[in-house]
Amino acid sequence: MKRRTGQDPSVTRNWKPATQAVRGGTARSEFGETSEALFLTSGYAYDCAGDAAARFAGEQAGMTYSRLQNPTVEMLEQRIALLEGAEACRTMATGMAAMTAALLCQVSQGDHIVQGRAAFGSCRWLTDSLLPRFGVTTTTIDARDPQQFEDAIRPNTKIFFFETPANPTMDVVDLEAVCAIARKHGIVTVVDNAFATPALQRPMEFGADVVAYSATKMMDGQGRVLAGAVCGTEDFITNTLLPFTRNTGPTLSAFNAWVVLKGLETLDLRIRRQSENALKVGSFLEGRVPRVNFPALPSHPQHALFMRQMAAAGPIFSFELDGGRAQAHALLDGLELIDISNNIGDSRSLMTHPSSTTHSGLAEEKRLEMGVVEGMIRINVGLEDADDLIADLDQALRGAGL
Numbered sequence: 449m450k451r452r453t454g455q456d457p458s459v460t461r462n463w464k465p466a467t468q469a470v471r472g473g474t475a476r477s478e479f480g481e482t483s484e485a486l487f488l489t490s491g492y493a494y495d496c497a498g499d500a501a502a503r504f505a506g507e508q509a510g511m512t513y514s515r516l517q518n519p520t521v522e523m524l525e526q527r528i529a530l531l532e533g534a535e536a537c538r539t540m541a542t543g544m545a546a547m548t549a550a551l552l553c554q555v556s557q558g559d560h561i562v563q564g565r566a567a568f569g570s571c572r573w574l575t576d577s578l579l580p581r582f583g584v585t586t587t588t589i590d591a592r593d594p595q596q597f598e599d600a601i602r603p604n605t606k607i608f609f610f611e612t613p614a615n616p617t618m619d620v621v622d623l624e625a626v627c628a629i630a631r632k633h634g635i636v637t638v639v640d641n642a643f644a645t646p647a648l649q650r651p652m653e654f655g656a657d658v659v660a661y662s663a664t665k666m667m668d669g670q671g672r673v674l675a676g677a678v679c680g681t682e683d684f685i686t687n688t689l690l691p692f693t694r695n696t697g698p699t700l701s702a703f704n705a706w707v708v709l710k711g712l713e714t715l716d717l718r719i720r721r722q723s724e725n726a727l728k729v730g731s732f733l734e735g736r737v738p739r740v741n742f743p744a745l746p747s748h749p750q751h752a753l754f755m756r757q758m759a760a761a762g763p764i765f766s767f768e769l770d771g772g773r774a775q776a777h778a779l780l781d782g783l784e785l786i787d788i789s790n791n792i793g794d795s796r797s798l799m800t801h802p803s804s805t806t807h808s809g810l811a812e813e814k815r816l817e818m819g820v821v822e823g824m825i826r827i828n829v830g831l832e833d834a835d836d837l838i839a840d841l842d843q844a845l846r847g848a849g850l
């Protein structure tokens with residue numbers, strides 16, 4: 449029986465993360481396949497009209513339509529929930545669909561959000577431009593200082609929204625302190641954990657309520673598909689998130705879910721090796737450029753907090769040159785091995801200039817408020833040999849006059 453059926457949650461919950469990453473959520477079909485099956489179907493057939501009616505009424509278990517349920521997608525959702533230590537997870541078509549759903553599903557006109565200043569550009573657009581059109585206001589603070597969260601609270605504050613570490617400044621938020629403030633005031637914390645993934649940081653262990661992901665990043669890990677995920681309590685997912693997503697439809701495709709399932713099998717190995725490489729590259733850059741924003745380096749002011757929350761360095765950090773955009777572009781143009789690309793979490797090393805790419809949609813004053821200066825470059829350190837990456841950076845830096 450075990451070969452053919454789904455898993456017993458009372459057993460899988462006790463598996464260690466490495467086991468969950470490979471096997472968590474697997475539900476085999478009657479063929480007993482070893483690799484997860486890919487169910488490319490938009491609908492499901494019923495044995496009789498009464499079954500269809502019972503399923504729509506929620507009186508019979510089973511699937512009705514792939515905007516709402518799909519066996520491959522459900523395997524991924526269970527696997528991510530198990531890795532996160534969350535009661536439940538729902539996947540989305542992209543990371544931005546996940547962030548949008550996680551916020552919009554729980555706010556109404558008149559509500560207020562407190563958000564960290566450093567964030568992915570589209571997240572800032574969501575809170576600064578979209579939500580105000582529907583009467584939801586936002587106060588932006590320096591999330592490195594927990595007191596600023598407390599000071600920004602109003603009677604109508606509903607959510608604290610932040611990334612840690614943040615894209616691309618690498619600001620670190622004290623999860624325990626900020627989540628405790630939120631709990632005290634009945635505020636929901638929504639944490640974008642895309643940089644760390646559950647392999648390195650599990651915000652719920654520090655008291656976070658909702659954890660959202662761009663699974664496009666480390667979870668896929670090989671630059672193939674877009675995907676997102678939202679984790680929370682069973683009550684939040686069923687009663688708050690699902691009514692929103694079932695009817696608005698930011699559903700993840702079964703194919704993309706299958707690719708991310710494969711990605712998760714190697715997440716821990718990749719992220720630890722990429723972290724080692726990132727530390728080598730970060731240490732090299734520290735001696736060559738004016739500023740390196742990488743909290744894994746002992747010289748970083750938030751190093752102790754970062755190491756308390758994170759199991760390893762992670763593959764992403766940023767650094768700054770004094771010669772502004774011209775010097776940053778010259779450095780990128782001189783690269784021979786590392787690609788100029790704005791993606792992150794890939795097993796290939798990639799570098800981008802945030803102010804002219806990922807954060808170019810924001811006004812300059814907003815970029816500066818976030819700390820995204822013109823001389824900043826973000827790097828995703830991949831699985832290549834660190835010596836080759838350092839050699840490439842060395843020759844490109846020399847070409848850029850450094």
Ligand SMILES: Cc1ncc(COP(=O)(O)O)c(C=O)c1O
Nearest residue numbers: 542543544568615642662664675
């Ligand atoms: C921190 C962070 N959050 C969210 C997103 C959005 O993810 P996606 O591109 O999958 O929509 C990104 C993507 O670049 C990101 O870096």
